[in-house]
Amino acid sequence: MRVFVSGPSGVGKTTVIKEVLRKNPDLVLSVSYTTRAPRKDEQDGVDYFFVSRDTFEDMVRKGAFLEWANVHGNLYGTSIEWVEEMESRGFHVLFDIDVQGVKQAKEKGLQGCFILIVPPTIDELERRLHSRGTEDRDSLVRRMENARAELAMWNLYDYLVVNDSLLECIETVHAVILAQRASKSEMIGRLPWLHTIA
């Protein structure tokens, strides 16, 4: 089972993902490759796999990525091998992924559960970004532009989960994952006797 979660900056996606992972010990967060320099406290292999641009571009040429994107000049990508290695160990993988990544994943025909976390309203998102107090005016304008562009792609997703009450939002994403576990495609492999019945 692969779970893809997107949401605009400020919607609370990171918190929701953290809590959902805590509730699902067999679900791991996808670790991306990136060409950007590690920030302090970031660990190689935990937060990202930090690689040179040459290495990254070589991986792109070899088709090593499920999806990859250029974000403000830095490259980010999800390694197919890493995901399959986790799956072979019995884990499900959750992808913290932006709209561009979801587009690529869909174009490649990847199966999974695509969830978009949305704010109650666009004004509420702006209020939240504003109240952080961490953004200057230009950065706020840019984030709101990006947010609108991401939210406009809602039709790419299977589920739209509103983050109004954080607890309800976490509960709903968790329910989507529980439901996904019970989906026919997930269950049929675990009920081999159903195939032989008649």
Next chain:
Amino acid sequence: MRVFVSGPSGVGKTTVIKEVLRKNPDLVLSVSYTTRAPRKDEQDGVDYFFVSRDTFEDMVRKGAFLEWANVHGNLYGTSIEWVEEMESRGFHVLFDIDVQGVKQAKEKGLQGCFILIVPPTIDELERRLHSRGTEDRDSLVRRMENARAELAMWNLYDYLVVNDSLLECIETVHAVILAQRASKSEMIGRLPWLHTIA
């Protein structure tokens, strides 16, 4: 949102449905029309709408049923008008429905969430039916034949929920319903501002 729940005799479907309805006050159980005589304690309009065969056949001719079936010579059907009336009052409708009904619903292109409750194994189902002690040998054989035929149609459903632990089964069906509430098709009508974003 329409939720269709099937499961063979003895799998515990009725208990699961009762608990799921208790957890979802805005979800009502579909009340079927039937030509069979009411049993004692059965109330018209609560357990079934009891009608004559003439009335029922007239309704069939008028296309009044979402689905209908002949079960051991008695006719059972779900009225489109009743369902739409409930929906116009803001309720979601849960259908306790057999495989034949699901086939008809699918052929009519009805949208909804199709759930099949399955036993952990076919032997376990037989053990449960046996331990009830209410079935004679012929009846048991017939029920098991029907169960096999129903379970063989698993591919009609979106979700296969195993009733091994009753509580887990209820929790999973409830999660499927919560997830369905967050599905794009359910949510998009509730987030009109998403349509105008760009």
